[in-house]
Amino acid sequence: MGRPVAALLVLCFISVTARAAAFRVHGRLLADDATEGGAVVPIHWTQAMNYVANFTIGTPPQPASAVIDLAGELVWTQCKQCGRCFEQGTPLFDPTASNTYRAEPCGTPLCESIPSDVRNCSGNVCAYEASTNAGDTGGMVGTDTFAVGTAKASLAFGCVVASDIDGTMDGPSGIVGLGRTPWSLVTQTGVAAFSYCLAPHDAGKNSALFLGSSAKLAGGGKAASTPLVNISGNGNDLSNYYKVQLEGLKAGDAMIPLPPSGSTVLLDTFSPISFLVDGAYQAVKKAVTVAVGAPPMATPVEPFDLCFPKSGASGAAPDLVFTFRGGAAMTVPASNYLLDYKNGTVCLAMLSSARLNSTTELTLLGSLQQENIHFLFDLDKETLSFEPADCTKLS
Ligand SMILES: *[C@@H]1O[C@H](CO)[C@@H](O)[C@H](O)[C@H]1NC(C)=O
Ligand SMILES: *[C@@H]1O[C@H](CO)[C@@H](O)[C@H](O)[C@H]1NC(C)=O
Ligand SMILES: *[C@@H]1O[C@H](CO)[C@@H](O)[C@H](O)[C@H]1NC(C)=O
Ligand SMILES: *[C@@H]1O[C@H](CO)[C@@H](O)[C@H](O)[C@H]1NC(C)=O
Ligand SMILES: *[C@@H]1O[C@H](CO)[C@@H](O)[C@H](O)[C@H]1NC(C)=O
Helix, strand or coil: CHHHHHHHHHCCCCCCCCCCCCCCCCCCCCCCHHHCCCEEEEEEECCCCCEEEEEEECCCCEEEEEEEECCCCCEEEEECCCCECCECCCCCECHHHCCCCEECCCCCHHHHCCCCCCEEEECCEEEEEEEECCEEEEEEEEEEEEEECCEEEEEEEEEEEEECCCCECCCCCEEEECCCCCCCHHHHHCCCEEEEECCCCCCCCCEEEEEHHHCCCCCCCCCEEEECCCCCCCCCCCCCCCEEEEEEEEECCEECCCCCCCEEEEECCCCCCEEECHHHHHHHHHHHHHHHCCCCCCCCCCCCCCEEEHHHCCCCCCCEEEEECCCEEEEECHHHHEEECCCCEEEECEEEHHHHCCCCCEEEECCHHHCCEEEEEECCCCEEEEEECCHHHCC
């Protein structure tokens, strides 16, 4: 369990530029009739602290599974031709055994849409190398039929033949990226909206991703909404992230200081933990320490910065309330940020964003803090809406 969390500390922001050319490739989500054009994808939590979907690729279908990465730029899975690959729970995808697999030739709009510094055409096969949240990977670009939950679609994907990911991702064979790029699942299926609801990681229940018309909140006055925003004028290319603007933060009744203009929040499902701008992080750490009322461990468990022995933690930690542009307030209860880590230790599942070496004052909202909140991304209205939910009941 330790490795992926530790790997967070080398979490590097992906710098592939989503250059030009919207290719809404094969553009359709062929869902079954029951979902009226929408689709439901069950996802499950793994020991590596990721949310993962099982799916199949090709004809006849071959099983695969991938981490659902909200900011992920592309869909990729390891292929049979792999020279340097990590262990996975399913057999490597064999493109030669699928009669719907098409290797992407060079020079097509799809191949040309890949930035030239990461594209590598040889022998008329479109190949690429990309940094992903899990590590650097490279392979061939291909298209094939994917069946994910109730969704069926022909997708362009990375048929990975080399990666620098050591060991294993604890089962998955790749990543399904939902990010704001031409190559993500969301863009390729052309959906106007998607939503997800992450069940508590220790509930032993599936979570769900909803694509297209199945993505909707219960509403009933509980839903809040905030615009998706862009970051302008800084060196980081974070265009693949869905972003909102944080304007207020409270721990219980205490105001937590933020920079005068607030902080841009990157929504993320790959990192289980959140990163707060340093001043806010220090204030939250202090408020939580006081509320828990136990002396913190002198040496917190890596990669955390604040841990308590569970037995000593008597006090109730406060709700954190994030207020986004437009007044949308999101409550994160202590159960979403105090992680029952292991061996009788409870750790604050948040770190200072100083640890990310980013040049801007960013906040990153990790998956643990999103549990039991249903998030809806409306790509026509460019809004994020959310409401508290029992995510175990939605999947
Ligand atoms: C952040 O910068 C420090 C000092 O330059 C370096 O040692 C560390 O590896 C960097 N961390 C990341 C995550 O890039
Ligand atoms: C995903 O697939 C693996 C085998 O590849 C299986 O063990 C697991 O139960 C599946 N999970 C779900 C939620 O379907
Ligand atoms: C491009 O691919 C060729 C053949 O697979 C390889 O030898 C070369 O190192 C690659 N170049 C880059 C820049 O990735
Ligand atoms: C953010 O950038 C995208 C792509 O460049 C653009 O389509 C969108 O309208 C921008 N949104 C805002 C709020 O400026
Ligand atoms: C668990 O805690 C006990 C007692 O504090 C300690 O001896 C042991 O090394 C710890 N085990 C791990 C895996 O941290």
